[in-house]
Amino acid sequence: MVSIVPNNIQIEDDRTGINVETLKRAFLDNLFYIQAKFPKISTKNDYYMALAYTVRDRLLNRWLQTTQTYLEKAPRTVAYLSAEFLMGPHLGNNLMNLGLYNVVKQAMEEFGLGLTDLLEQEEEPGLGNGGLGRLAACYIDSLATLEIPAIGYGIRYEYGIFDQEIKNGWQVEITDKWLRYGNPWEVPRPEAELEVKFGGHTENYTDEHGRYHVQWIPFKVVKGVPYDTPILGFQTNNANTLRLWKAEAPESFDFEAFNKGDYFGSVQEKSECENITKVLYPNDDSYQGKQLRLEQQFFFVSCSLQDMIRMMKAQNLTLERFHEHFAIQLNDTHPTIAVAELMRLLLDEHQFDWDKAWNITTKTFAYTNHTLLPEALERWSINMFGSSFPRHLQIIYEINLRFLDEVRIKFPDDGNRLRRMSIIDESGERYIRMAHLACVGSFAINGVAELHSELLKKTTLHDFYEMYPEKFTNVTNGVTPRRFMVLSNPRLANLITKKIGDSWVTNLDELRKLETFLYDSDFCKEFHQVKQDVKQDLANYIRTNYNITIDPNSLFDIQAKRIHEYKRQHLNALYIITLYNRIKANPNLDVTPRTFLFGGKAAPGYYMAKLIIKLINSIADVVNHDPDMRDRLKVIFLKDYNVKFAQRVYPAADLSEQISTAGKEASGTGNMKFSMNGALTIGTLDGANIEIREVVGEENFFLFGLTAEEVLQKKAAGYNPWDYYNSNPELKLAIDRISSGFFSHGDPNLFKPLLDSLLYRDQYLLLADYQSYIECQDRVSQAYRDREQWIRMSILNVARIGKFSSDRSIRDYVQNIWKVSALKVEVPEYSQSTNGDLKLSY
Numbered sequence: 001m002v003s004i005v006p007n008n009i010q011i012e013d014d015r016t017g018i019n020v021e022t023l024k025r026a027f028l029d030n031l032f033y034i035q036a037k038f039p040k041i042s043t044k045n046d047y048y049m050a051l052a053y054t055v056r057d058r059l060l061n062r063w064l065q066t067t068q069t070y071l072e073k074a075p076r077t078v079a080y081l082s083a084e085f086l087m088g089p090h091l092g093n094n095l096m097n098l099g100l101y102n103v104v105k106q107a108m109e110e111f112g113l114g115l116t117d118l119l120e121q122e123e124e125p126g127l128g129n130g131g132l133g134r135l136a137a138c139y140i141d142s143l144a145t146l147e148i149p150a151i152g153y154g155i156r157y158e159y160g161i162f163d164q165e166i167k168n169g170w171q172v173e174i175t176d177k178w179l180r181y182g183n184p185w186e187v188p189r190p191e192a193e194l195e196v197k198f199g200g201h202t203e204n205y206t207d208e209h210g211r212y213h214v215q216w217i218p219f220k221v222v223k224g225v226p227y228d229t230p231i232l233g234f235q236t237n238n239a240n241t242l243r244l245w246k247a248e249a250p251e252s253f254d255f256e257a258f259n260k261g262d263y264f265g266s267v268q269e270k271s272e273c274e275n276i277t278k279v280l281y282p283n284d285d286s287y288q289g290k291q292l293r294l295e296q297q298f299f300f301v302s303c304s305l306q307d308m309i310r311m312m313k314a315q316n317l318t319l320e321r322f323h324e325h326f327a328i329q330l331n332d333t334h335p336t337i338a339v340a341e342l343m344r345l346l347l348d349e350h351q352f353d354w355d356k357a358w359n360i361t362t363k364t365f366a367y368t369n370h371t372l373l374p375e376a377l378e379r380w381s382i383n384m385f386g387s388s389f390p391r392h393l394q395i396i397y398e399i400n401l402r403f404l405d406e407v408r409i410k411f412p413d414d415g416n417r418l419r420r421m422s423i424i425d426e427s428g429e430r431y432i433r434m435a436h437l438a439c440v441g442s443f444a445i446n447g448v449a450e451l452h453s454e455l456l457k458k459t460t461l462h463d464f465y466e467m468y469p470e471k472f473t474n475v476t477n478g479v480t481p482r483r484f485m486v487l488s489n490p491r492l493a494n495l496i497t498k499k500i501g502d503s504w505v506t507n508l509d510e511l512r513k514l515e516t517f518l519y520d521s522d523f524c525k526e527f528h529q530v531k532q533d534v535k536q537d538l539a540n541y542i543r544t545n546y547n548i549t550i551d552p553n554s555l556f557d558i559q560a561k562r563i564h565e566y567k568r569q570h571l572n573a574l575y576i577i578t579l580y581n582r583i584k585a586n587p588n589l590d591v592t593p594r595t596f597l598f599g600g601k602a603a604p605g606y607y608m609a610k611l612i613i614k615l616i617n618s619i620a621d622v623v624n625h626d627p628d629m630r631d632r633l634k635v636i637f638l639k640d641y642n643v644k645f646a647q648r649v650y651p652a653a654d655l656s657e658q659i660s661t662a663g664k665e666a667s668g669t670g671n672m673k674f675s676m677n678g679a680l681t682i683g684t685l686d687g688a689n690i691e692i693r694e695v696v697g698e699e700n701f702f703l704f705g706l707t708a709e710e711v712l713q714k715k716a717a718g719y720n721p722w723d724y725y726n727s728n729p730e731l732k733l734a735i736d737r738i739s740s741g742f743f744s745h746g747d748p749n750l751f752k753p754l755l756d757s758l759l760y761r762d763q764y765l766l767l768a769d770y771q772s773y774i775e776c777q778d779r780v781s782q783a784y785r786d787r788e789q790w791i792r793m794s795i796l797n798v799a800r801i802g803k804f805s806s807d808r809s810i811r812d813y814v815q816n817i818w819k820v821s822a823l824k825v826e827v828p829e830y831s832q833s834t835n836g837d838l839k840l841s842y
């Protein structure tokens with residue numbers, strides 16, 4: 001095959017060259033020819049776009065070469081199916097991965113432009129809610145960095161997660177118009193569009209060979225158009241593809257309707273088709289049984305499977321080997337309808353018989369479970385499901401029939417077990433249990449932290465564990481150290497590199513070498529200075545944007561994550577009130593100054609979570625303005641928590657709040673990002689906290705609270721929150737402060753729903769954990785006073801966090817589940833960048 005990249009290209013071609021002069025020329029070209037602007041009339045966004053295109057040009061060699069290599073060599077490929085990809089801004093990440101950060105910074109400076117300013121300009125693609133979507137983003141980063149052939153498949157939502165504003169202390173949601181100024185990182189591929197069917201009915205017929213067939217006669221057909229974004233690995237040539245699908249009407253006009261004169265009817269139909277990928281559902285850890293959401297899931301799954309089949313055909317590979325060519329990972333149950341859709345494609349469109357199709361299907365899929373919360377387990381009513389996907393309903397019934405026969409053989413005369421395990425919940429209105437379909441249709445099932453995987457086997461998926469023990473495994477989550485250390489905390493990254501070289505960036509276990517410097521007082525000083533400087537940066541940001549002054553010498557105590565009762569932001573709030581009460585009672589109390597920072601969005605329909613935001617802001621109003629506090633206590637709710645902002649926040653933390661009720665947080669990944677940046681954790685024995693504590697050492701972790709087992713026991717024994725309220729004076733005082741209207745301008749009703757929920761139910765056991773939590777917080781305050789010891793604990797967190805690189809997670813998936821191999825992509829010498837440019841200037 002002829003190389004797609006001509007060999008005789010000039011070394012410093014304007015489109016690819018990487019010295020300062022060439023970059024400047026390319027930038028001006030793009031400003032002129034793409035943005036159609038000249039400097040005098042350019043906005044900051046024009047400059048950002050011109051730079052983005054300049055950088056994109058320098059990705060293309062690698063991207064196209066990767067595509068060509070994969071096409072030629074046809075390697076086994078990972079298809080990561082996820083309804084969410086919370087990517088964060090691309091520009092900085094691509095500059096870092098290309099090794100062009102500093103040279104581009106210099107080029108921009110020569111124009112009088114600040115790179116930081118331009119980076120700030122990028123509107124991030126918020127195509128996810130929180131941890132699950134961010135995990136998908138970390139995983140495609142690691143896949144590319146580890147040079148593994150992979151495609152990320154998802155949905156190109158026109159509106160991503162809403163922007164959050166705070167008005168009068170309440171969350172207000174603003175639509176996220178992220179595509180308003182165009183997206184320079186994606187390439188639309190209208191020539192690769194596919195069709196997806198919805199609704200209608202099925203018909204059976206027997207062909208001339210006497211074979212039985214089913215045909216799906218849909219009610220409507222929607223077009224799926226792929227939009228591709230290159231995902232370059234860190235200083236590799238492998239640039240994988242993130243392929244997101246947009247829904248469009250099949251023709252811009254329905255000519256039949258048009259000819260009948262129903263012009264508006266046909267336009268309406270077009271807009272209904274496009275509705276499918278209009279907006280991301282903003283729920284995290286809970287699902288809403290909305291038909292449109294189900295249609296979104298099917299839409300992207302069907303496009304993706306058809307796309308994979310098309311690729312195999314283009315490579316002259318037989319579909320009999322589909323499972324050898326693709327390993328498909330289901331990121332939670334959202335894409336699980338893929339099990340039925342692959343069966344349909346093989347049975348109805350490619351004439352496989354059932355057993356052959358089922359054999360291929362069950363060797364293709366692997367399922368990652370992300371939650372134990374019952375409200376998050378997806379189930380679709382049979383009526384709704386059948387009205388959109390009549391053929392898939394038939395297939396699922398057939399899968400279930402055969403599956404239950406298998407269960408009957410393995411566990412004879414066990415009717416309850418059959419009812420529990422059935423893919424169809426028949427206890428009332430009938431539902432499809434998506435997790436059951438995923439378990440039956442996959443060859444591997446994993447949880448996302450050791451405790452979570454154990455609890456799955458013991459509780460939620462216990463029957464499936466007994467049925468198929470060999471399918472179960474654990475892959476503890478990880479996060480990418482490129483974005484969350486090198487890019488977001490260059491001061492720390494540069495200090496580390498100065499001490500141990502730079503290979504830690506792709507081999508995070510090497511951070512262990514930092515332990516050698518634990519008692520090197522110069523290193524400790526520098527390490528401390530880095531933290532202080534980063535805290536000062538955040539303090540400056542807060543002064544500029546919130547007009548609040550915070551003291552960078554105070555302990556920065558940060559809880560940043562989606563707002564949810566199980567994550568217990570209100571437990572944190574109770575501690576703040578407790579500290580406040582203590583100072584009020586004794587204004588000269590010797591307290592360790594603290595700045596409490598919160599960030600996070602609440603699902604728009606989740607009333608209690610929104611009330612928690614209001615409570616935090618109300619406490620902040622009182623505490624920040626009470627002269628008795630003498631600036632020893634500050635509380636700030638930072639609005640619109642997203643990846644861009646996360647990159648600013650994680651590096652600045654002294655203390656990371658990971659205080660979920662034990663047994664509720666599947667893994668958490670925020671906990672890893674904080675710890676990587678030297679924050680100490682105050683946390684429960686939940687999710688990955690347990691494993692973090694194990695590696696950083698229990699003496700470097702602030703542990704409190706009930707264990708998952710104790711939580712269950714307490715509930716079984718008849719938990720009564722009043723017992724705690726009545727017997728704990730500080731707790732009572734804190735709660736009474738709220739109920740008296742002290743934080744609500746005298747209104748005793750404002751927070752009543754929240755207090756009632758705590759006092760009468762308290763399903764997340766805040767009151768039971770309160771005493772243990774405040775005692776632990778008091779230990780934190782004491783520990784922070786011995787700054788040298790604190791710094792050593794902080795250094796040990798960084799030094800021992802290697803396990804939580806998403807590179808390790810991906811290696812686990814590769815070895816235990818996917819069985820794929822790396823495939824190195826070669827590009828011509830000239831298009832390789834300088835490298836040696838890891839130390840990002842700031």
Ligand SMILES: *Cc1c(COP(=O)(O)O)cnc(C)c1O
Pocket residue numbers: 129130131134560561562641642643646667668669670671673
């Ligand atoms: C990491 C991350 C999360 C997940 O945080 P948890 O603390 O694990 O819930 C959510 N949102 C953003 C923007 C993140 O970067």
